[in-house]
Amino acid sequence: QKEVEQDPGPLSVPEGAIVSLNCTYSNSAFQYFMWYRQYSRKGPELLMYTYSSGNKEDGRFTAQVDKSSKYISLFIRDSQPSDSATYLCAIGSGGSNYKLTFGKGTLLTVNP
Amino acid sequence: DVKVTQSSRYLVKRTGEKVFLECVQDMDHENMFWYRQDPGLGLRLIYFSYDVKMKEKGDIPEGYSVSREKKERFSLILESASTNQTSMYLCASRSPGGTAHQPQHFGDGTRLSIL
Numbered sequence: 001q002k003e004v005e006q007d008p009g010p011l012s013v014p015e016g017a018i019v020s021l022n023c024t025y026s027n028s029a030f031q032y033f034m035w036y037r038q039y040s041r042k043g044p045e046l047l048m049y050t051y052s053s054g055n056k057e058d059g060r061f062t063a064q065v066d067k068s069s070k071y072i073s074l075f076i077r078d079s080q081p082s083d084s085a086t087y088l089c090a091i092g093s094g095g096s097n098y099k100l101t102f103g104k105g106t107l108l109t110v111n112p
Numbered sequence: 113d114v115k116v117t118q119s120s121r122y123l124v125k126r127t128g129e130k131v132f133l134e135c136v137q138d139m140d141h142e143n144m145f146w147y148r149q150d151p152g153l154g155l156r157l158i159y160f161s162y163d164v165k166m167k168e169k170g171d172i173p174e175g176y177s178v179s180r181e182k183k184e185r186f187s188l189i190l191e192s193a194s195t196n197q198t199s200m201y202l203c204a205s206r207s208p209g210g211t212a213h214q215p216q217h218f219g220d221g222t223r224l225s226i227l
Contacts (some may be wrong), residue, residue: 043218
């Protein structure tokens, strides 16, 4: 079983739709959860970071973590064409372990 | 804002050449990373450095080496470039940040083609 699984999509939605992006993970030692957004021909940029179960909201974006199910989600409300990008989940176990484990990314297109 | 700068956006080299990719960060971060990103394979860690002159192999170090002589600069070296090293290379940095796992901050990548 892979450590982090992410549906690669592609996902295509109309402008204004609610988007749900998801990752599952297998290692219960994972404690820190991030979502990165990567535009075409650019590097990943940090979008959301959380380390506890529950929801974290930032504008139109909500990150949700369910540690009991080993499941994380990113919701985008009122999606815009400028949200079109690849979204990567990344998970870390913390402490002295420097490594992040990345999902392979979901390509999202928001159509005007 | 954290700034991670990679010296080249696009690079074309020939097989057998020694290739240097440079990365500079301006936030005094101890940790720096080199990844490659390929379609269908995602981000794969090549090497990381947790401090000056310190390095550890990542998941795919074969054919690569690194150098970290100054805190702000981390170089990736392809000793003898091969066509299977054609890829997008991404540099990242982070601060160890005590007990919290600090997120990594990425540069915009170098798209390297080996002919």
